Structures are given as C-alpha cells and as structure tokens.
Amino acid sequence: MERDVVIHLLEKGYVSIPVVFLDYYDAFGLDEKDMMLLLHLHRYIQQGHTFPTPEQLAQKMTLTVNSCQQAIGRLLKRGVLRLEQNEDDNGIMFETYSLKPFYEKIVTHLEAEYAPQDDTRDQDAGELYRLFENEFGRPLSPMEGETLAMWVDQDKYTYTLIKAALREAVISGKLNLRYIDAILFEWQKNGIKTPEEANAYSEKFRQKQKKGKDKETSKQSAPPYPNYNWLESD
Structure with missing residues (x-):
C-alpha cells in the first residue's frame, strides 16, 4: 500500500461511538440493520455531513437505496431520528438529520433503570406485565413494554385504570395496545x-351502541310500505 493512501486513511480520523448505542438499541425495538444505519448517520454527522442521501448510506451497507429510504422512514416514525429545518447566514433553508431523539430515549431509559426502586411500584408494574402477557398469551415485546411504562410515567394512568382498559379490550374482542390506548385516552x-x-x-x-344497532335492525326488518296506486283503485 502506498504511503499516500495510508496517510489519506489516517486523515479521515476516527468515529467515537457511545457504548450506550450498542447496549440499549434493542430496548427501543431496533434491529441490527436499524442500528448500523444509525451508526452511519452518526458517523456522517460527526464529520459535518448532516444530511447524507439514501444513496450515500446504501453504499456503506448491504441495503438497496429503496431499502435504505424505507429504513430511514422507519427510524423517523419510531422517534429515534428527526429531520430538522435550518437556515444559513444567507437565509437559505436546508435540512439536517438529528439523533437527539435517540439520545433522549437512552437518557430516559437510563434514568428509569437507575432511579431509586420503589418495591410497591415494582410489584405493581410486574403484576401489570404478567396480566398483559397472560391475556395476550405471549411475552410482551420491548416496544410493548415501553408503551406500558409510558402510560404510567408520562400519561399518568393508574395501574387500576390500565387493568380496567385491558378488561374492556378483552370484552370487546380487540386485544391490542393501540385499542387499549384509545380506551385510556377516551376515559382521560x-x-x-x-x-x-x-x-x-x-x-x-x-x-x-346496542340501541343504535337495535334501531338499525328494526329499520331493516320492518315490512316495506306498500306502493299502492290510489288513482287506479276501483
């Protein structure tokens, strides 16, 4: 290898990767491809290139350009990546990617992990998880677990109210967190x-609802009004 090539590679510098990137990405429902894409975005941002194109990112990975575009959209939707509008000194608008939402999620997760433990609260949370897993008939995913935690920590729903919403979902035959979230929001x-x-x-x-359905059924079952032509009667 020529000396100039080695010097050029060394001049590119190094990328510092926070260890928490690797320790906690799965807690937010991200897989290894999502994580690798975040690492490449982190690398570009550190090097001052804050808005790499899907083509540039795809060249660094085994993803197609289309797959890379879909992955970026998925990260934006999951709230671990943000697209920001900026303005330069000449008043020209430009876009940049920001990983701040990902860092904020990690900090929130760490705060919860290292917060002083309340035995009663832990027991309630554990009971709530077990109750949901029993009704769902499977273990909860990391994203589902995070949703339950958000209901308690951010939305301030009580454990008893969440259990009541779960019961309501079971009665309605619509056992999913999105439906339960809608119930809790409606109650709030x-x-x-x-x-x-x-x-x-x-x-x-x-x-x-029952009255509405009964009324609709009554309309459908009522005998049709006879179309009698009085002008042709005897």
Missing part, C-alpha cells in the same frame, strides 16, 4: 379516573 378526555367510573362509562357506551 371524559374525566374518568377510577375503575368504577370506567365501568359505568363503558356500560353506558355499550347501551348506546
């Missing part, structure tokens, strides 16, 4: 704070 919007209030609200809602 209507000032529901206890399982008793939730049960009363849900029963009232079901009665209202």
